[in-house]
Amino acid sequence: MKVLLLSVTIGSGHNAVAHNVKEIFDQNGHQTKVVDVFISNKHIMGMIAGYGYRAMYALPKLARKVYSNCRKNNKSIYDTNVNAVKDIVLNQINDFAPDVIVSSHIAGFVFTQKFRNEIAKPCKSFFIITDYEIPPSLHHIASQENFVFAPTEFHKNLLIQRGFPANRVIASGIPINPKFFETKSKDEIIAKRGLAGFDANKKTILVMGGAKGMGTVLDAVDALGDQDVQMLVVCGKNQRLKAKLDAQNHKNIFTFGYVDFVDELMEISHCLFGKTGGLSATEALAKNLQIISFQNTPSPEYDNLIFLAKYGFACPITKPRQIATFLAQKSQKDNSFYIPNSGELIYNTICEKHAHFVDN
Numbered sequence: 001m002k003v004l005l006l007s008v009t010i011g012s013g014h015n016a017v018a019h020n021v022k023e024i025f026d027q028n029g030h031q032t033k034v035v036d037v038f039i040s041n042k043h044i045m046g047m048i049a050g051y052g053y054r055a056m057y058a059l060p061k062l063a064r065k066v067y068s069n070c071r072k073n074n075k076s077i078y079d080t081n082v083n084a085v086k087d088i089v090l091n092q093i094n095d096f097a098p099d100v101i102v103s104s105h106i107a108g109f110v111f112t113q114k115f116r117n118e119i120a121k122p123c124k125s126f127f128i129i130t131d132y133e134i135p136p137s138l139h140h141i142a143s144q145e146n147f148v149f150a151p152t153e154f155h156k157n158l159l160i161q162r163g164f165p166a167n168r169v170i171a172s173g174i175p176i177n178p179k180f181f182e183t184k185s186k187d188e189i190i191a192k193r194g195l196a197g198f199d200a201n202k203k204t205i206l207v208m209g210g211a212k213g214m215g216t217v218l219d220a221v222d223a224l225g226d227q228d229v230q231m232l233v234v235c236g237k238n239q240r241l242k243a244k245l246d247a248q249n250h251k252n253i254f255t256f257g258y259v260d261f262v263d264e265l266m267e268i269s270h271c272l273f274g275k276t277g278g279l280s281a282t283e284a285l286a287k288n289l290q291i292i293s294f295q296n297t298p299s300p301e302y303d304n305l306i307f308l309a310k311y312g313f314a315c316p317i318t319k320p321r322q323i324a325t326f327l328a329q330k331s332q333k334d335n336s337f338y339i340p341n342s343g344e345l346i347y348n349t350i351c352e353k354h355a356h357f358v359d360n
Helices: 013-027 044-058 060-073 078-096 106-114 153-161 186-192 217-224 239-248 262-267 278-286 301-310 322-328 342-359
Strands: 002-007 031-036 100-103 124-128 146-150 169-171 204-208 230-234 253-256 271-273 290-294 314-317
Touching (some): 002 078, 002 106, 013 031, 013 278, 013 342, 078 106, 100 342, 106 124, 146 342, 153 169, 186 262, 204 217, 217 322, 262 278, 278 290, 278 301, 314 322
Parallel strands (some): 146 169, 290 314
């Protein structure tokens, strides 16, 4: 089976989901290809998407308002944007001639529905919702050709209420890398990562600010500076931030640049401070970590935060000093909504639906 995955690289989470699913298909001998709907950061639409992403965090309230208006009007901000990349993306789709198309970003799903009649080879279309919030306009493209993977049973039922056929919605969860399900020895991780002086029994908070070190990392560090806690601070590609923290020479602060072992850092942490993107939040859920995050964040991260807070897995705060208050509290976590092994469930479902499509 030939599987084309449509994604966007901006923000990294959607793209990571696409590659998580790709890896499962690759392991089972299928032919796969990932296509960035906005081509690359060098393409004009890639540049616009990048500016828009950064603007979301600079003006989170405005970003939430725009998202809210899209929700009220049942419109996607990508309805018009995909027109600019129509010819390039269609050429890639038709050259590859996939049996199924899987979108990990709403832009990809909007694209396939808008230009479905120009896709040469008939194929099934699947969309993976990668946040704990239903993207605007999704229920307007409900049809017998589409399948949607919802993050929870709650969101599945919500989609059905909004008009999606019940047999076209699958509660799958959000597919993360399988390594987040592995349990590793804390002592081995500490030794492997050279964390001299790290106490595995001491309360530890993992501080993350996104792939580029964005966010309010310094606020968190300053707020916890006089607390008896350890901090594992992932600075991403922000070298200035890492240099500034290293210069403090604080015995309870351990800094990292860009890492590919977040699963290990979560394994030796008690909670996470950072953004509530759908993928990173699900990775924290897999490790049974609560997330502390500022409320002043754009949608859909804000929606993720509010949803997870209902189940005790997130703590929305407005001021840095509230982090210490949260750490001192005991909260009840309810993970009944969480669906593990999402990647395998998605893989099996796509194979089953494709086989039925071929037989008929």
